[in-house]
Amino acid sequence: MAKLQAGYLFPEIARRRAAHILKYPDAQVISLGIGDTTEPIPEVITSAMAQRSHSLSTLEGYSGYGAEQGEKKLRAAIASTFYADMGIEESDIFVSDGAKCDISRLQLLFGSNVTMAVQDPSYPAYVDSSVIMGQTGQFQKDIEKYGNIEYMRCSPENGFFPDLSTIQKTDIIFFCSPNNPTGSAATREQLTQLVRFAKENGSIIVYDSAYAMYISDDRPRSIFEIPGAKEVAIETTSFSKYAGFTGVRLGWTVVPKELLFSDGFPVAKDFNRIVCTCFNGASNIAQAGGLACLSPEGLKAMHEVVSFYKDNTKLIVDTFNSLGFKVYGGEHAPYVWVHFPGRSSWDVFAEILEKTHIVTTPGSGFGPGGEGFIRVSAFGHRGNVLEACKRFKLLYK
Amino acid sequence: MAKLQAGYLFPEIARRRAAHILKYPDAQVISLGIGDTTEPIPEVITSAMAQRSHSLSTLEGYSGYGAEQGEKKLRAAIASTFYADMGIEESDIFVSDGAKCDISRLQLLFGSNVTMAVQDPSYPAYVDSSVIMGQTGQFQKDIEKYGNIEYMRCSPENGFFPDLSTIQKTDIIFFCSPNNPTGSAATREQLTQLVRFAKENGSIIVYDSAYAMYISDDRPRSIFEIPGAKEVAIETTSFSKYAGFTGVRLGWTVVPKELLFSDGFPVAKDFNRIVCTCFNGASNIAQAGGLACLSPEGLKAMHEVVSFYKDNTKLIVDTFNSLGFKVYGGEHAPYVWVHFPGRSSWDVFAEILEKTHIVTTPGSGFGPGGEGFIRVSAFGHRGNVLEACKRFKLLYK
Incomplete structure (x- = not known):
């Protein structure tokens, strides 16, 4: 700390x-x-949440603990809305109370003995949660960096995409696109490079796509549009910036069953265990809102x-x-x-x-x-x- | 893992x-x-949540990110309802999405280099989150215990309160009262012993009081009824079992400003940092429900x-x-x-x-x-x- x-x-x-x-x-x-x-x-969404609230005071509508991974219907709707034709299924989706919270659960999954890379600049929760987990080494005041973090410089000079030939191999690569704060979104070619880079190095990409709906052209909305990404990437995202859910709290993380640790064990199985031990599911009312978000x-x-x-x-x-x-x-x-x-x-x-x-x-x-x-x-x-x-x-x- | x-x-x-x-x-x-x-x-509670949902679609009623520690009004109501005359203030309360989630955030606070004690038997989240944090050593199949955990046996023979004279000093003591699963609640004398024991050993008690409203007599509902507890204890609890909020998700943790690490640094300051980095506040709709719970x-x-x-x-x-x-x-x-x-x-x-x-x-x-x-x-x-x-x-x- x-x-x-x-x-x-x-x-x-x-x-x-x-x-x-x-x-x-x-x-x-x-x-x-x-x-x-x-x-x-939008009212279509708040009405659904109000209705769910009311129904919780009826015998038929009441529900207690939900599945830690989220309600089946919502997981299915997320899979079909955002990941159609990408081979991502309901069971790959973990509904959460937001991307920031999932990032720290992912850090718990990775533990303290991993190395990580981040875009520089990027959303501070990656580095800060990594410091809390004890992955980073000391802060070096002269260069404003932690010793054990690989900073992938993203600047106007490189079009805000790192020169991967200069990046050291790490266990984890946090990658946010569209990027917070630079606002740049990686192209299909760039993401294909990134996936190849991760595959070569045995790295896991944590792809934060919380702003994907803001993309204006045909750039990928999801890392899973890139062939082979399911074997190297986790994607985390949120309803916050699409539906104004910053206070309602609802997001999700995709951990494809194809993603394996180097010993062949599925990452999703361990993440499921983290979610079941350290989390109790997103609020059922927020989940009703999420489902309404995905109606036409x-x-x-x-x-x-x-x-x-x-x-x-x-x-x-x-x-x-x-x-x-x-x-x-x-x-x-x-x-x-x-x-x-x-x-x-x-x-x-x-x-x-x-x-x-x-x-x-x-x-x-x-x-x-x-x-x-x-x-x-x-x-x-x-x-x-x-x-x-x-x-x-x-x-x- | x-x-x-x-x-x-x-x-x-x-x-x-x-x-x-x-x-x-x-x-x-x-x-x-x-x-x-x-x-x-109860309808008085769901109506408040429905109303908050509806108001989120109005310009005046909308709110985005709330304080990570919870809404001021709710924190104040929790302090005055449950901790009147105990010197616990609004600023000592951290509103959360439930006690289980807070337990893992507390584990993040403690890190992997601490020793811990648990009641045996007790709610499994203490041990499992501790294992995930890497505090526990290997599981020893013959005795069904983790090597580095101190198990405080609670049985009919000792009235479900551990014989503290046989318990090794640890950094953290998880203590659940009324206990899940045994249903026993510690008396004032027992908790006074426990607080003294923690003080002598420089331990922090994590007191889980999620069932306190089920107490039938004048046993303490909160560890903070015990003089001196504010210097040694954190309390975590939840609306789940009082208002049927297991699916709605709302709880709180009390970290008194009087609780200091051995170097004099306030524990609450570090916990606040964890909460701000790894959590984004409980759902605002659930918080509206919590406030309604605390109305007459x-x-x-x-x-x-x-x-x-x-x-x-x-x-x-x-x-x-x-x-x-x-x-x-x-x-x-x-x-x-x-x-x-x-x-x-x-x-x-x-x-x-x-x-x-x-x-x-x-x-x-x-x-x-x-x-x-x-x-x-x-x-x-x-x-x-x-x-x-x-x-x-x-x-x-």
């Missing part, structure tokens, strides 16, 4: 935001920091939610482009990655907060490769996003 | 139950095995639920007493602990299942000290419990 650097990023930002509000009690603070959804959940009306409603945030994204991208910044991401993800060359991310974060009352996220919070960047989240009410764009224009015109 | 013995107990029982149903497709199987609630959730009507409704299961318990206790068995538990917990001297628990389990179509739980599944016992759960519809008692009488008359 003592090896962990400062606070987990987002609570740290929340603290700074709170301090700012104390300093400027009348300021109209706009949060484009933590990627938290702001738009109401629910899917349509989720696409509308995603579209709304994508329109926000475009406003933000256009704003920073018009101000002459180099802007990345935004096309396949609700995150815009803005370059402030030569400046410290935390300084830019503080400058924006101080002068515009807008909360962003400093890129260096996602790894040393994020230094000099700011992540601007597109989750927000339209009015707030428009107002934020106006303030950015005033500050940087 | 490979050190884990067979399956986690309850999925194992579920498998045997399924096999039985396959063999006797027409049998009316009654489950008094896994401690799963069967009675509908909700509390009354929960007491009625508990009363109902306690009446079931009495029926089961009376049945086995009338058949001449030595029966323990049942007074302060929804579990009846029946002695079959000289017999194997799994054999008795199989005999009861085969001859009466009733699922129970073999005592040895809770540790070697449970050998020769059967746990009969009092969670069931009244008609099923009455029918089960009739069948027990036929089998053992």
Whole structure:
């Protein structure tokens, strides 16, 4: 625990935001920091959850412990909605209370004697959960890295896909696409390379696709679109950013039966044991919501939610482009990655907060490769996003 | 992982139950095995959850990520309802998706280099999560124990409270009271002893009080009723068995600010970091249900639920007493602990299942000290419990 650097990023930002509000009690603070959804959940989904709640007070509708892996119907719906023609079956799906929670259960599965690689920059939960599990060695202040983690630099120079020829072999590779924070999504060719790389090295890829519905073109939504991926990859994802379920808590992880440890033992069997011992299933009410999400009306409603945030994204991208910044991401993800060359991310974060009352996220919070960047989240009410764009224009015109 | 013995107990029982149903497709199987609630959730609680669901589709009612530690109002209500006059404050409460999940997060906090003690018998999640964390050493088949776990034998001979003078000092002591599976609840004097023992040894007690509302007399409902406990104990508990929330998923853990590691660092600060990194808060809808549970009507409704299961318990206790068995538990917990001297628990389990179509739980599944016992759960519809008692009488008359 003592090896962990400062606070987990987002609570740290929340603290700074709170301090700012104390300093400027009348300021109209706009949060484009933590990627938290702001738009109401479509009614077709909340109605299903309300109905399930009510039915829990009836003799016929009551249910106690569900299967730790999730309700059969929901697992089947996830398999057929997201993984049709990929050979992923209901039994490969583990329903959960969210991708972040599943990442730490996966870390429990891997234990402390594994090596891991992460994209740099990337969502901090991979590294932090790895530190807690004792996989990482000491933090090296001079290079802002943990000794035993392989950082796969993703920068504008390499199109945000690591040069795999320079990457050391590790047991586990965390790979997030569309990437949080850079917003870039890997192409089919890149993912084919990645799968081949993992196969050659005997690595397991943990593929985080929590933003897959934001992809605009025909890039893969799932790692399992890549032939051979079922033998090397786990995929973890969530309803949070599609249906506004950040507070409702529902996600899933796919562990294909084809994925084996080097001794031939199925990874899914061990993960099942972790899930049964350390978890008791997602809330049955949230699962009813998940099932509604995957009905034809629910899917349509989720696409509308995603579209709304994508329109926000475009406003933000256009704003920073018009101000002459180099802007990345935004096309396949609700995150815009803005370059402030030569400046410290935390300084830019503080400058924006101080002068515009807008909360962003400093890129260096996602790894040393994020230094000099700011992540601007597109989750927000339209009015707030428009107002934020106006303030950015005033500050940087 | 490979050190884990067979399956986690309850999925194992579920498998045997399924096999039985396959063999006797027409049998009316009654489950008094896994401690799963069967009675509908009181309407005052489900209405609150339905209302919260609906409000999530409105602009004013929508909320995204909540605090990882739980909503302020709920934390405050838990503190004032269960810990008034004990010096436990809102900030000491961590709301969760259930005690089992929190136990594994606590194990993550402790890491792999700690020693632990458990009551023998006890709820298997303590040992299994400890094995997964790598704390336990190898399983020793001859004595049915893990090498590095201190088993605190709780038997009729010692009134189900361990003889602490024979117990080795460990870093962590898991203590469940009212105990699952024996149904016994520790007295004030016993808990005072336990707290003193922990203080002398520099141990942390993880006190599981998930059945505290089932206590019939003035025994402590919380370890924090014992002076000095705040410096040595964590308490974990749940709404599951009070409000029928086994499927809804809501619990909490108390980590008092007075609890410090040997270097003086507050345990709560590290636990907070675990919660923020590995968890994203309990479902907001479940939390709305929790708040309703703690309203005056909700509390009354929960007491009625508990009363109902306690009446079931009495029926089961009376049945086995009338058949001449030595029966323990049942007074302060929804579990009846029946002695079959000289017999194997799994054999008795199989005999009861085969001859009466009733699922129970073999005592040895809770540790070697449970050998020769059967746990009969009092969670069931009244008609099923009455029918089960009739069948027990036929089998053992």
